[in-house]
Amino acid sequence: MARVAAMQPGWNLGNTFDAIPDETSWGNPPTTQAMLHYVRSQGYNSIRIPITWSNHHGAAPDYTLDAAWLSRVRQVVDWSLAEGFYVMINLHHDSWQWINGYPGDRTTVMNRYNALWRQLAGTFRDYSQKLVFESINEPQFTGTSGDSESDQVLNELNTAFVRLVRASGGGNATRLLVLPTLYTSSEQARLDALTGTFNQLRDPNLAATVHFYGWWPFSANIAGGTRYDSNVESDLVGGFDRVYNTFVSRGIPVIIGEWALLAYDYTRPGIIERGEFLKYIEAVGYNARIRKLTTMxxxxxxxxxRNALRWRDQGIYEMMKASWTVRSGTASSDQVYLPRSGTITARSLTLNLNGTSFQGLRQGSTNLVNGTDYTVSGTTLTLTAAALTRLAGNRAYGVNATIEARFSQGAPWQISIITSDPPTQAAATGTTSSFSIPTQFRGDQLATMEAKYADGSPAGPANWTSYKEFWASFQPDYTANTIILKPEFFAEVNDGRVTLTFHFWSGTKITYYITKSGTTVTGSTT
Incomplete structure (x- = not known):
């Protein structure tokens, strides 16, 4: 428990040594000592180095690890340990590349699995106890009758891993070993199955691991899951409660070996609204901390x-950093939308104090004046018409000013003052492989899209909901002033007329109509 607690917080060197076939194949630069030093300087105490070995070993029966690949892995492990990190290494995408076939070919897969771990255990046998082994990433299996049988299969692999590493002696006799649940899921049945493995092994130096990517509709922005709401909260609390009650309460530590949101990706901006993501970050940090869970x-x-050694969004990092030790206050939104013309009126937000007290508003280094620029009644923060008029400046479309709500502790809450008008759209023609709706966004931002047939039933993929998946079915292009409807969307749309409803963050809703006939698509506002 103490060792895992000392690993908090952790960071994953993702899409690097787990990339296929090698370190830079998925777009990240080679790992440097300077980068590891920077991550350590930012307060991270552990680093998980996911590693895919599939393409870096020889043939049966020895499965000899490629010397150059192993040397490079050792170099980064050595650098990380020299920085003071706890370091966790594993078999990563091997899980779905060949380990998943274990039920149908137990001998071949087990021999390969044991051969890799035997070589890794030997290589790192006398390394510092700050080096940690994780058996398999996100285990999954083909050819079983269902999850219960897959649980049993995973037990065989986890048990073989622990016994092999322990038998290698040296530092491995007491090294911390990390065992995943099936799919690294926090469902109770998966936790119970792993509990059986722990009971069987009776080893004091084991930890459990699960992954956490949040409530799926919010994590992917589908089914209208645009906000950090009670569904997201209850999913988070429920999952963390289950791992606490199943393991931590019994003295078995838990590592959340990966966490984020599935659709949070700097190359696909706008899927997850920044303020809603900040609320999620704050909640993950707090709920993990009070349950003694280590997060990576x-x-x-x-x-x-990684090239510039800076956070892509400093505010997101600041919220994470604060969550390691304290709670932060948030609000119902981080956006206040104002019209381009006409009279500006007062606007209110609800403060989520999270045990803090509200201290005031600031723009840059200037404090806003309570009673003149804003008022607070309970948890209702109201920005006055006069302050908003000043902050809006010349009322150009987009963000005109940013202010910060400050609390007694934690990270400040940024609020963007935005000028917008209802977006407008125009008629369009195209094909199912190339169709865009001309859209003047006029300062607004797209939140989600609904698609329905004439009878009101959902159209397109995921036909159990009218709200389609952001980016997978549709994508705004603010530079080109279009909303792109993807071929994947049309692949599951019947011929005929479909009503689209675009929901914007200002609260504006716009209706648009498309008609599909074979591969031809037309669109209109009426």
Whole structure:
């Protein structure tokens, strides 16, 4: 428990040594000592180095590890330990590349699995106890009758891993070993199955691991899951409660080996609204901390800009950092929308104090004046018409000013003052493989899209909901002033007329109509 607690917080060197076939194949630069030093300087105490070995070993029966690949892995492990990190290494995408076939070919897969871990255990046998082994990433299996049988299969692999590593002696006799649940899921049945493995092994130096990417509709922005709401909260609390009650309460530590949101990706901006993501970050940090869970951020390049050694969004990092020790206040939104013309009126937001007290508003280094620029009644923060008129400046479309709500502790809450008018759209023609709706966004931002047939039933993929998946079915292009409807969307749309409803963050809703006939698509506002 103490060792895992000392690993908090952790960071994943994602899409690097787990990339296929090698370190830079998925777009990240080679790992440097300077980058590891920077991550350590930012308060991270552990680093998970996911590693895919599939393409870096020889043939049966020895499965000899490629010397150059192993040497490079050792170099980064050595650098990380020299920085003072706890370091976790594993078999990563091997899980779905060949380990998943274990039920149908137990001998071949087990021999390969044991051969890799035997070589790794030997290589790192006398390394510092700050080096940690994780058996398999996100285990999954083909050819079983269902999850219960897959649980049993995973038990065989986890048990073989622990016994092999322990038998290798040296530092491995007491090294911390990390065992995942099936799919690294926090469902109770998966936790119970792993509990059986722990009971069987009776080893005091084991930890459990699960992954956490949040409530799926919010994590992917589908089914209208645009906000950090009670569904997201209850999913988070429920999952963390289950791992606490199943393991931590019994003295078995838990590592959330990966966490983020599935659709949070700097190359696909706008899927997850920034303020809603900040609320999620704050809640993950707090709920993990009070349950003594160690969290390891999944960073495949969306958080740390590895070449420049800076956070892509400093405010997101600040919220994470604060959550390691305290709560932060938030609000119902981080956006206040104002019209381009006409009279500006007062606007209110609800403060989520999270045990803090509200201290005031600031723009840059200037404090706003309570009673003149804003008022607070309970948890209702109201920005006055006069202050908003001043902050809006010349009322150009987009963000005109940013202010900060400050609390007694934690990270400040940024509020963007935005000028917008209802977006406008125009008629269009195209094909199912290339169709865009001309859209003048006029300062507004797209939140989600609904698609319905004439009878009101959902159209397109995921036909159990009218709200389609952001980016997978549709994508705004603010530079080109279009909304793109993807071929994947049309692949599951019947011929005929479909009503689209575009929901914007200002609260504006716009209706648009498309008609599909074979591969031809037309669109209109009426």
């Amino acid at each position: 951020l999944w960073d495949a390049g969306s958080f740390l800009e």
